[in-house]
Amino acid sequence: MKNSRVLFSVPYLIFMAVFVVFPLGLLFYYAFFVQGFSLERFGNYFSSADEMATLFRSIGFAFTAALFCILIGYPAALILARSRSKFVPFILLLLTAPMWVNGLLRTIALGELFASRGAFMVIIGLTMDYLPFMLMPIYLVLKNIDKAYLEASTDLGANKWTTFYKVVLPLSMSGIISGFLMVFTPAVSTYYLSAYLGDNTTFMLGEELNLMFTKNHDYSGGAVIAIVLLSFVLISFFITNWLSKLGNKRGGII
Amino acid sequence: MKKYLLWLPVVILLFFLYLPIISIVIKSFGNIESFGELFTSKKYIGAIANTFVIAIVSSLFATIIATMAVVGITKMGRRNKTATMIVNQLPIVNADIVVSFSLVLLFITLGIYNAGYLKLFFCHTLIALPFVLLTILPRMRQLDENLYDAALDLGATPFGAFWRVIIPQLMPAIVNGFLLGFTLSLDDFVITQYNNDGIHTISTVIYSAIAKKDIPNVFYALTTIIFGIILVGLCVYNFMFLRKRGKQK
Numbered sequence: 001m002k003n004s005r006v007l008f009s010v011p012y013l014i015f016m017a018v019f020v021v022f023p024l025g026l027l028f029y030y031a032f033f034v035q036g037f038s039l040e041r042f043g044n045y046f047s048s049a050d051e052m053a054t055l056f057r058s059i060g061f062a063f064t065a066a067l068f069c070i071l072i073g074y075p076a077a078l079i080l081a082r083s084r085s086k087f088v089p090f091i092l093l094l095l096t097a098p099m100w101v102n103g104l105l106r107t108i109a110l111g112e113l114f115a116s117r118g119a120f121m122v123i124i125g126l127t128m129d130y131l132p133f134m135l136m137p138i139y140l141v142l143k144n145i146d147k148a149y150l151e152a153s154t155d156l157g158a159n160k161w162t163t164f165y166k167v168v169l170p171l172s173m174s175g176i177i178s179g180f181l182m183v184f185t186p187a188v189s190t191y192y193l194s195a196y197l198g199d200n201t202t203f204m205l206g207e208e209l210n211l212m213f214t215k216n217h218d219y220s221g222g223a224v225i226a227i228v229l230l231s232f233v234l235i236s237f238f239i240t241n242w243l244s245k246l247g248n249k250r251g252g253i254i
Numbered sequence: 255m256k257k258y259l260l261w262l263p264v265v266i267l268l269f270f271l272y273l274p275i276i277s278i279v280i281k282s283f284g285n286i287e288s289f290g291e292l293f294t295s296k297k298y299i300g301a302i303a304n305t306f307v308i309a310i311v312s313s314l315f316a317t318i319i320a321t322m323a324v325v326g327i328t329k330m331g332r333r334n335k336t337a338t339m340i341v342n343q344l345p346i347v348n349a350d351i352v353v354s355f356s357l358v359l360l361f362i363t364l365g366i367y368n369a370g371y372l373k374l375f376f377c378h379t380l381i382a383l384p385f386v387l388l389t390i391l392p393r394m395r396q397l398d399e400n401l402y403d404a405a406l407d408l409g410a411t412p413f414g415a416f417w418r419v420i421i422p423q424l425m426p427a428i429v430n431g432f433l434l435g436f437t438l439s440l441d442d443f444v445i446t447q448y449n450n451d452g453i454h455t456i457s458t459v460i461y462s463a464i465a466k467k468d469i470p471n472v473f474y475a476l477t478t479i480i481f482g483i484i485l486v487g488l489c490v491y492n493f494m495f496l497r498k499r500g501k502q503k
Binding site: 003007009098100102105135223 | 261263266268270271275278281319320322324325327328329330338342343349350351357358360362363376379387412416444456464473474480481484485
């Protein structure tokens, strides 16, 4: 009778097995096992110059957008973390509120404001979409830095800039890294944003997967790209886990 | 003066984030009759209704499954718990398009083609479920471990203990989880686009309108209304709730 508790999670476990684990297994099946086991599709993928150009272009766009997010988000996060204003919680809510507006409509509205299309617009769009994901982790880390470290640094003769560079920045590194991953991972797989704000030189992985599915009906080819995208997710997942373990060891600062 | 200049990065950031939304609001007021159309036009009211019905049904379903799940998960052994939490994390971190594509493969494999709403109910439950679980789980951890066992010892059935003891304790987290699931479902585009079988939601109607380069003004009006409600809600929450809490301190 006392073990009846675990039984309550059975519907959840069945649901997750059917809709998460099994479909991910199917991706691998379609990529490797249709008509017998073969690595051919991956060989072809990684030796094709076109495919590699799309892969590195996607990485480049997502990386640049994440960098922009740091450049815009960090100063704002620092100001908000330092401020004693009672409006700070309200401003934080304001910063996340745009995410409640339909993402598709926001992208279209941004596109209508600017006449140009291309790589720059894609990066602006990605930056706008994912900025709150960068801001929040950095804000939380900065907020948790013990004030005593800053006082110690000043007492030891460091000026404001040295304190920032040698104390605050290293201590906030974990926030920057997790913010980076939270921006990079969804940005690298975007598809309607680059299709709408980009031109014929901004073809990205997400668009490619979409084409494979809607136009070519090439499920195995789609599965290969899906696995490439999945590997980005898994890498960032492990980095995040590693960071939080590191954080627990050091008492939660980093 | 210098004090206000310091806030410049925050102001720029807010301006940047709100630029498209301001443009949407201006557009909706430029076409004031679209607010009326929102409630009269049969063409779009179906998609709007679909969006809300799917969001309510799926997040309700997700909330029920997640609430039951946390009761068991907190009792699991360490390894099973870790494995469960990793699987729970997968759809959260995974790209929308990869999740959509894998669901397409699932439905092909199972031979489910024109299932109408049913497919979307399942897909949207999947969108909400991991987040709802993560919202309720911390609250369950805070509960006294012996509460459930005490209820059983006093003669309650497992279901009775769950319904009369656990659920009331978890209620605030359950409501939060439901609301989170509801918004996530409302906002989804990619997963719906791939698995809709001809059932349209706000997002898919907007998407098909992009190709025609003519976004129905109705959706700008709807966005203005929803965002207006959210902004007013945030203001009320901030200035009444937070102030009250400040006083209690």
